[in-house]
Amino acid sequence: MVPKPEEWVNNYADYLYNYARYKLPSKEIAEDAVQETFLSAFTSLKNFKGGSSEKTWLVSILKRRIVDFYRKEARKADRNVSSFKLPFYESGNFENHWLEQRAPKTWDVDDKIQLDEFHQVLQFCLQLLPDKHRAVFMLKVLEECSSEEVCARANIKPNNLWTIMHRARLQIRECIEKKWM
Amino acid sequence: MRYKKVLVKMMDAVMLNCDQASLLISKQLDGKISWIDKIRLKLHLLNCEFCNRFNLQSKKIDEILKISPDDLSHKCIHSHKIDQKSKKKIIKEINKLSDNQ
Known part of the structure; x- marks a missing residue:
């Protein structure tokens, strides 16, 4: 049985989005990930065996999208270099101990x-x-x-x-x- | 006198500073560290309150980032909701997809 898009989106979009917001850096990226998750779910509906719940299946797709996002980011060149200074003494008796x-x-x-x-x-x-x-x-x-x-x-x-x-x-x-x- | 110098040198080789200790703490969370490093770290943690806190806090951060979607909706009061507009857009995109098939 083919699920109705409206039903799926109304039932699961918030749940997926909330999770995506906690794992991804911005609102826009989280929204994209949720949209891609639904699209990818509908294109591969025949792979859904119904053994696991719909929700679990959607979450597993979303998780893959999140990892894909960070994989792409990791490949990028290091543009904004960190200005973070280590919280340790740089010299003296306590060199390399916590400030x-x-x-x-x-x-x-x-x-x-x-x-x-x-x-x-x-x-x-x-x-x-x-x-x-x-x-x-x-x-x-x-x-x-x-x-x-x-x-x-x-x-x-x-x-x-x-x-x-x-x-x-x-x-x-x-x-x-x-x-x- | 000479023995004392040797002893100090040996202690230096075994004892970690906090920069090294916190690096090992971080490494241990991501995988394995050698048994000798484990011992050095244990020794350091015996009398370094700051590094003990760093250890606990890093574990907490990891644990929270690994939270499952169900735990997230049960344990947290604040939950993000997707815009109605975005919902409609997603439904439209899905319908486009099924029209093309």
Whole structure:
């Protein structure tokens, strides 16, 4: 049985879009991903066995679109270079130890409202990363690609990958603390 | 005196600074680190509160980015909704698609 487009879109578009917004950098990109998901679902309807629910099937298509987006971004040249400075002493007795004023504070993210706000702040902070670094970071964190694949796509060496991940985590963490506490 | 110097050198080789320790923390989240690095990291974490916090916070960030769509709609109050206009556009595109088939 062929589903009605209106029904599918009304039932699942918000659910898919909400997920896409949390994983993708902008409203427009999230909307495109949702549209592509529906189009791709309708063109491959014959592949849908009905074993899993429609929702699960659509989510799996959307997840692939998200990874595809970051794969493309990872391949791009590194245009906006990060101006982020490492939060460690550059010299002296405490060389390479945390600068006190930028060192991690304790976080308290347990109840629902806090988690919700935390989510929003995290989204904001991801925007601060250079596009290529964000793509590398997301591909690795979402565990959809092996390190080798990420390196090959982004045309970087493994050591470079670990440095990007390290810097991204330091930067996101610090940004969250500034915005949220 | 000489022994002391050797000892300091040995300690330096084993002890990590926070830059190195946080790099290993990050690496450990993405994959494996060698057993010797694991020991060095454990030693560092024994008396570095800042790196312990960095470890917990990085785990939290990863965990939240990995959230599943169902958890997202259950655990979060705020949910994004797609514009009605975009919905209509999607339906139009799908209909175009089936007309062409």
